[in-house]
Amino acid sequence: xxxxxxxxxxxxxxxxxxxxxxxxxxxxxxxxxxxxxxxxxxxxxxxxxxxxxxxxxxxxxxxxxxxxxxxxxxxxxxxxxxxxxxxxxxxxxxxxxxxxxxxxxxxxxxxxxxxxxxxxxxxxxxxxxxxxxxxxxxxxxxxxxxxxxxxxxxxxxxxxxxxxxxxxxxxxxxxxxxxxxxxxxxxxxxxxxxxxxxxxxxxxxxxxxxxxxxxxxxxxxxxxxxxxxxxxxxxxxxxxxxxxxxxxxxxxxxxxxxxxxxxxxxxxxxxxxxxxxxxxxxxxxxxxxxxxxxxxxxxxxxxxxxxxxxxxxxxxxxxxxxxxxxxxxxxxxxxxxxxxxxxxxxxxxxxxxxxxxxxxxxxxxxxxxxxxxxxxxxxxxxx
Amino acid sequence: xxxxxxxxxxxxxxxxxxxxxxxxxxxxxxxxxxxxxxxxxxxxxxxxxxxxxxxxxxxxxxxxxxxxxxxxxxxxxxxxxxxxxxxxxxxxxxxxxxxxxxxxxxxxxxxxxxxxxxxxxxxxxxxxxxxxxxxxxxxxxxxxxxxxxxxxxxxxxxxxxxxxxxxxxxxxxxxxxxxxxxxxxxxxxxxxxxxxxxxxxxxxxxxxxxxxxxxxxxxxxxxxxxxxxxxxxxxxxxxxxxxxxxxxxxxxxxxxxxxxxxxxxxxxxxxxxxxxxxxxxxxxxxxxxxxxxxxxxxxxxxxxxxxxxxxxxxxxxxxxxxxxxxxxxxxxxxxxxxxxxxxxxxxxxxxxx
Numbered sequence: 001x002x003x004x005x006x007x008x009x010x011x012x013x014x015x016x017x018x019x020x021x022x023x024x025x026x027x028x029x030x031x032x033x034x035x036x037x038x039x040x041x042x043x044x045x046x047x048x049x050x051x052x053x054x055x056x057x058x059x060x061x062x063x064x065x066x067x068x069x070x071x072x073x074x075x076x077x078x079x080x081x082x083x084x085x086x087x088x089x090x091x092x093x094x095x096x097x098x099x100x101x102x103x104x105x106x107x108x109x110x111x112x113x114x115x116x117x118x119x120x121x122x123x124x125x126x127x128x129x130x131x132x133x134x135x136x137x138x139x140x141x142x143x144x145x146x147x148x149x150x151x152x153x154x155x156x157x158x159x160x161x162x163x164x165x166x167x168x169x170x171x172x173x174x175x176x177x178x179x180x181x182x183x184x185x186x187x188x189x190x191x192x193x194x195x196x197x198x199x200x201x202x203x204x205x206x207x208x209x210x211x212x213x214x215x216x217x218x219x220x221x222x223x224x225x226x227x228x229x230x231x232x233x234x235x236x237x238x239x240x241x242x243x244x245x246x247x248x249x250x251x252x253x254x255x256x257x258x259x260x261x262x263x264x265x266x267x268x269x270x271x272x273x274x275x276x277x278x279x280x281x282x283x284x285x286x287x288x289x290x291x292x293x294x295x296x297x298x299x300x301x302x303x304x305x306x307x308x309x310x311x312x313x314x315x316x317x318x319x320x321x322x323x324x325x326x327x328x329x330x331x332x333x334x335x336x337x338x339x340x341x342x343x344x345x346x347x348x349x350x351x352x353x354x355x356x357x358x359x360x361x362x363x364x365x366x367x368x369x370x371x372x373x374x375x376x377x378x379x380x381x382x383x
Numbered sequence: 384x385x386x387x388x389x390x391x392x393x394x395x396x397x398x399x400x401x402x403x404x405x406x407x408x409x410x411x412x413x414x415x416x417x418x419x420x421x422x423x424x425x426x427x428x429x430x431x432x433x434x435x436x437x438x439x440x441x442x443x444x445x446x447x448x449x450x451x452x453x454x455x456x457x458x459x460x461x462x463x464x465x466x467x468x469x470x471x472x473x474x475x476x477x478x479x480x481x482x483x484x485x486x487x488x489x490x491x492x493x494x495x496x497x498x499x500x501x502x503x504x505x506x507x508x509x510x511x512x513x514x515x516x517x518x519x520x521x522x523x524x525x526x527x528x529x530x531x532x533x534x535x536x537x538x539x540x541x542x543x544x545x546x547x548x549x550x551x552x553x554x555x556x557x558x559x560x561x562x563x564x565x566x567x568x569x570x571x572x573x574x575x576x577x578x579x580x581x582x583x584x585x586x587x588x589x590x591x592x593x594x595x596x597x598x599x600x601x602x603x604x605x606x607x608x609x610x611x612x613x614x615x616x617x618x619x620x621x622x623x624x625x626x627x628x629x630x631x632x633x634x635x636x637x638x639x640x641x642x643x644x645x646x647x648x649x650x651x652x653x654x655x656x657x658x659x660x661x662x663x664x665x666x667x668x669x670x671x672x673x674x675x676x677x678x679x680x681x682x683x684x685x686x687x688x689x690x691x692x693x694x695x696x697x698x699x700x701x702x703x704x705x706x707x708x709x710x711x712x713x714x715x716x717x718x719x720x721x722x723x724x725x726x727x728x729x730x731x732x733x734x735x736x
Contacts, residue, residue, distance in 0.1 A: 283718030
């Protein structure tokens with residue numbers, strides 16, 4: 001049985017300094033009117049803001065300097081990300097590239113891909129989308145059917161990816177593709193490719209979400225050519241790469257701070273001396289948040305040590321996303337309001353409404369609650 | 384795990400496996416003091432774990448003492464280890480000598496009103512102490528009493544306790560909770576300690592959180608064992624996704640409880656840290672209710688019997704979450720702290736340590 005222990009982590013002095021620097025950076029940008037807090041979460045992006053983050057050295061922090069990184073630790077990066085999210089910064093444009101795509105390229109990409117792409121990501125000028133899900137492959141990732149055939153100098157990809165967030169705003173997509181037919185081992189024969197989203201043979205169509213926004217896309221590949229040096233890692237080794245990055249993807253503060261801005265806005269609505277029940281609920285949320293932060297920091301500490309805390313990350317995501325979903329559900333009862341569908345307004349009714357409309361995605365994106373619980377159960381020795 | 388933790392775990396496990404037997408649980412619930420269990424703990428010095436070496440203690444760190452407590456709760460050991468720890472910490476904080484033997488504390492019950500006074504040139508105690516844990520068996524009791532607006536830590540011996548003992552009841556775990564009505568009861572020692580009631584409440588809450596974390600861990604282990612052993616519809620019930628998901632949720636509560644309790648322990652070795660204790664008691668208290676529910680659901684009818692050991696844990700969880708302040712009490716305190724910071728300063732407050 002896996003023991004799911006979350007040891008304490010002491011943040012290094014450098015992390016405290018960095019925390020202050022990020023706070024000052026955000027204050028400057030807020031004062032300059034670059035962004036308005038309270039309404040953003042990490043799914044809201046602003047390319048201009050991402051460039052500023054790049055200039056300030058807040059993207060690709062853990063990568064080597066020769067690729068534009070800062071050679072910081074995962075713990076330092078953790079502090080930067082939680083400050084960005086707590087500050088309500090519009091980090092969405094570069095989030096995926098910084099959190100996972102860049103790491104994949106650094107670890108498994110060709111030297112050309114590293115040199116070409118990583119400095120651009122770190123500069124806040126290059127954004128990524130994730131091409132995993134397909135019409136018949138969601139939680140069951142091994143069911144991907146999009147396939148690639150070897151051609152002179154590269155591969156030709158054919159198939160369809162769906163729910164591809166921000167593909168219409170991103171520069172590249174990392175696609176998980178079948179490079180040999182399905183065998184007994186369903187996890188074999190899959191490969192990751194870096195696909196330039198301007199490539200011929202690609203067709204993007206919007207998939208609107210429940211509040212009518214265009215975030216997702218359908219990406220159709222019709223013999224789309226990808227050169228050999230844009231293959232990520234070994235041909236056929238895609239599955240292991242995807243699953244080994246899950247700890248990065250699932251344990252961070254983005255898995256419990258998605259509605260933190262609504263918690264703050266709700267506190268502002270309730271004023272200094274709200275009724276007993278409201279005080280109580282705020283206290284409960286703060287207790288949960290404090291505990292989640294400790295667990296999530298602990299995972300960042302494990303990552304810094306080079307461990308692969310995939311199960312711990314799944315646990316943090318399961319608890320964290322339940323927490324962030326609960327925030328709008330509780331405050332709608334405490335603050336009489338009629339929620340609005342308006343992603344641009346700072347009106348409380350709109351902030352509440354948009355949190356409610358976004359909430360179903362929290363427990364689906366990046367691994368559904370049910371998939372996570374299945375993994376945890378397996379770790380507990382069931383099955 | 385460090386070597387010392389490893390040793391402590393083995394020691395507590397050995398003693399509890401030997402002495403926390405069905406008949407010991409049963410007799411302790413009818414008011415019989417589990418002497419052999421306590422004696423075994425005393426032989427290895429564990430009841431003194433919260434006492435520094437210069438005061439005759441075992442020289443364990445506070446973290447290690449809390450580890451011992453957690454592990455004893457993992458076994459649902461029916462003895463006042465937490466209460467003895469609490470009493471010895473309060474006495475030490477007040478600069479008083481800690482007597483050996485079984486100690487307990489008044490639990491800062493809302494109805495308590497204890498006054499320290501001088502009568503015929505000797506100090507005495509009057510007033511009521513409610514629901515004193517293990518009040519039937521403790522050799523000494525430590526209470527917080529008031530005199531002229533100052534709070535005092537007061538030590539009372541068994542003889543005085545016997546004369547003041549009123550009715551006793553059982554908490555849900557069957558542990559004795561005793562009322563004492565003191566009328567000029569003789570006091571063996573006393574010393575002022577500022578903020579004593581708050582200190583008692585906070586440390587008591589911390590220790591209950593630690594105990595709940597231990598009991599939750601064992602509840603999870605029992606539930607996993609049962610899910611793997613119990614066969615229905617031709618397969619172990621742990622093969623069913625519905626059961627797996629319940630257990631995954633329980634594991635989340637167990638892990639969060641350990642994390643919340645650890646954070647509070649780390650910051651409270653010298654003096655209690657109220658914010659993190661409030662987080663621990665409320666978060667673990669919530670986990671206790673939800674966790675016990677899942678553990679029972681997985682065990683089906685078997686776990687509802689006297690026969691199975693699960694109830695020794697879950698009945699303690701249900702009692703402990705309400706002792707030294709329930710979730711609402713502590714959540715309210717956290718909420719007040721958060722509102723005092725205001726939305727703008729909440730994050731700096733949460734990340735200050």
